[in-house]
Amino acid sequence: MIRHIDHAIIHTQTGKFPPVDTASTEPLYRQIYARFRGAIADGLLAPGDRVPSARALAEELGLSRGTIDVAYATLIAEGYFQSRGQAGTFVTPGLKPRLPGPAAVQPPAHAAGTVNMRPTSMLPLQMGLPALDAFPRKIWARLGARCIRATQIPEMIYSPAHGLHPLRTAIATYLQVARGVTCSPSQVFVTSGFRNTLELIVRALLNEGDRVWVEDPGYPPTRQLLQHANIAVTPVPVDEEGLVVAHGVRAASRARAAVVTPAHQSPLCVSLSLPRRLALLDWASRNQAWIIEDDYDGEYRYVSRPLPALKSLDRDGRVLYAGTFSKVLFPSIRLAYLVVPEAQVERFELISQIFSGGGPELTQAIVTAFLAEGHFARHIQRMRKLYAERRAAATSGLERALGAHMRIDPLPGGMHLILRMQGQGSDRSLAERIRSHGMFVHALTSWSITEKVEPALLLGFTNIDSESTAEKLGRRILKLI
Structure with a gap:
C-alpha cells in the first residue's frame, strides 16, 4: 500500500491525487513529475514505496495514459522510480535525493x-x-519494437559512416517528391545534426582563412562554428527578398561559400526571391563558390504550398542541401542529412569516414520505416x-x-x-x-x-x-x- 501523502502529491484525507492545473503554462507531465519529485524530497514518499499505476492515475485525473507515461519515464530515467514489470512502479530503494534549491526553473546557461x-x-x-x-508516439513505438525484433547480429556492429543505405534511399525519394531535389542515395549523407553537417562541409571544402557569407541577422551557431574553424565571416544583410546578394558581391566577391536559409530565412522568415536565387547561383557558378542551403523547416508554409528548395534550381553542382529531422520529428533524435553535388561524393565519403561516428543504426532503421511507410508525409x-x-x-x-x-x-x-x-x-x-x-x-x-x-x-x-x-x-x- 502507498502511504497517504499531502497536497504536494496525494490528498491526505482521501488518498486521491489532486487535479492538475490545466490553466498553467507548465506541461501536464511536468506538473505530475514535479509533485512526485517534491514528495520524495520531503520524505512523503519513501524509498521502496509503491506508486499508482500509470493507467490508474490517468483514469483518476482524466488525462491521457501517454501524459502519465512521459512523467513516469522521466522519473525512471532520472533514477527516482524503478519499474518492476507486473509488480508495479516503486520509488527506487536506497534513494537519497539531493534536489536543487527553491528555484524550479533555472535560467538557461x-x-x-x-x-x-x-x-x-x-x-x-x-x-x-x-x-x-x-x-x-504509438506509431513510433510500434516501429521501434518491430525494428528491435528484426535486429540481426551483423547489424550490431559499427553502423556505416555515411548512413544506412535504406535511409539514404528513403530521404532521396522524399526530397524528390516534396522538395524538388533530384539526387541519388549516394549523394545523401546522414549526420547527427546541422552542426555536424556544417563541420563536414568545412572539412571537405574549405580551408582556414577562407571567407564565407552569412546572413545578418542569422542563426548564431553557424557563424560560431565557422569562426572556430578560422573561417572569415562576412555578414550580408537581409531584406524583404532575403539575402542581399549584391551586397555580398560588393563586400566579398571572392568568398568561397555562402550559408543561406532560402525557404524561411532564420530568423526573419522571409523567402529568398527568385531573382535573388538566380543571382546567388550565378555568383557561385562564376566564382566556383559553394552555396550551403539550410532547409531547416521548409515544409511549414501556411500561405501557399511549400517553396521548392534552392537546390532544385542548381544546374552547375554548386549547392549543398542540408535538412534535419529535429524540427519535424523531435530534437533528441539527433539525425540530419546532407545532399552533396555528384562530383563531391567521393570527397565526402572520405571525410565522413574519417570524422563521422555514424548514427545509431536502430534509430536510422526506425526513421527509414517511418519514411517508407508514409507516416512521415x-x-x-x-x-x-x-x-x-x-x-x-x-x-x-x-x-x-x-x-x-x-x-x-x-x-x-x-x-x-x-x-x-x-x-x-x-x-x-x-x-x-x-x-x-x-x-x-x-x-x-x-x-x-x-x-x-x-x-x-x-x-x-x-x-x-x-x-x-x-x-x-x-x-x-x-x-x-
Whole structure:
C-alpha cells in the first residue's frame, strides 16, 4: 500500500491525487513529475514505496495514459522510480535525493552575450521545438519494437559512416517528391545534426582563412562554428527578398561559400526571391563558390504550398542541401542529412569516414520505416495544419495582451513569431528578464552581427495549445516590460 501523502502529491484525507492545473503554462507531465519529485524530497514518499499505476492515475485525473507515461519515464530515467514489470512502479530503494534549491526553473546557461540554443528542459515559448504533444508516439513505438525484433547480429556492429543505405534511399525519394531535389542515395549523407553537417562541409571544402557569407541577422551557431574553424565571416544583410546578394558581391566577391536559409530565412522568415536565387547561383557558378542551403523547416508554409528548395534550381553542382529531422520529428533524435553535388561524393565519403561516428543504426532503421511507410508525409501534413491553427491562436492571444507594446510580424511560414518592440528599449535585457521568469525567448539583436536591426523578441508558437494560453503568457511578459 502507498502511504497517504499531502497536497504536494496525494490528498491526505482521501488518498486521491489532486487535479492538475490545466490553466498553467507548465506541461501536464511536468506538473505530475514535479509533485512526485517534491514528495520524495520531503520524505512523503519513501524509498521502496509503491506508486499508482500509470493507467490508474490517468483514469483518476482524466488525462491521457501517454501524459502519465512521459512523467513516469522521466522519473525512471532520472533514477527516482524503478519499474518492476507486473509488480508495479516503486520509488527506487536506497534513494537519497539531493534536489536543487527553491528555484524550479533555472535560467538557461549562456556566456559572453550568447544564449544557449539547445536548453535541455522544455520551456514555454521555446524556439526550435516541434509540437511534441502531437508526435505519433504509438506509431513510433510500434516501429521501434518491430525494428528491435528484426535486429540481426551483423547489424550490431559499427553502423556505416555515411548512413544506412535504406535511409539514404528513403530521404532521396522524399526530397524528390516534396522538395524538388533530384539526387541519388549516394549523394545523401546522414549526420547527427546541422552542426555536424556544417563541420563536414568545412572539412571537405574549405580551408582556414577562407571567407564565407552569412546572413545578418542569422542563426548564431553557424557563424560560431565557422569562426572556430578560422573561417572569415562576412555578414550580408537581409531584406524583404532575403539575402542581399549584391551586397555580398560588393563586400566579398571572392568568398568561397555562402550559408543561406532560402525557404524561411532564420530568423526573419522571409523567402529568398527568385531573382535573388538566380543571382546567388550565378555568383557561385562564376566564382566556383559553394552555396550551403539550410532547409531547416521548409515544409511549414501556411500561405501557399511549400517553396521548392534552392537546390532544385542548381544546374552547375554548386549547392549543398542540408535538412534535419529535429524540427519535424523531435530534437533528441539527433539525425540530419546532407545532399552533396555528384562530383563531391567521393570527397565526402572520405571525410565522413574519417570524422563521422555514424548514427545509431536502430534509430536510422526506425526513421527509414517511418519514411517508407508514409507516416512521415502524413505527419508533416498534420503538423502543417496544426501549426497554422496554433500560430493563429498564439498571434491572437499575444496581441490581446501585448498589442499596445509590441507588433507581431505577419510571416508566411516557419515555427516562430517575431514580436517587434514599440518604442525604445533593449530586447536583450527584456529577453533576459523573461528567461529568468521561466519562459524562453530570444532577442533579435543577439542574432545580428552588425546590430542594425530593430529590437524584437523571437519566440516559438508550436507548443502553445490555445489562444488563452498565449494570452496568459503575454500577460506574464507584460509585467516584465
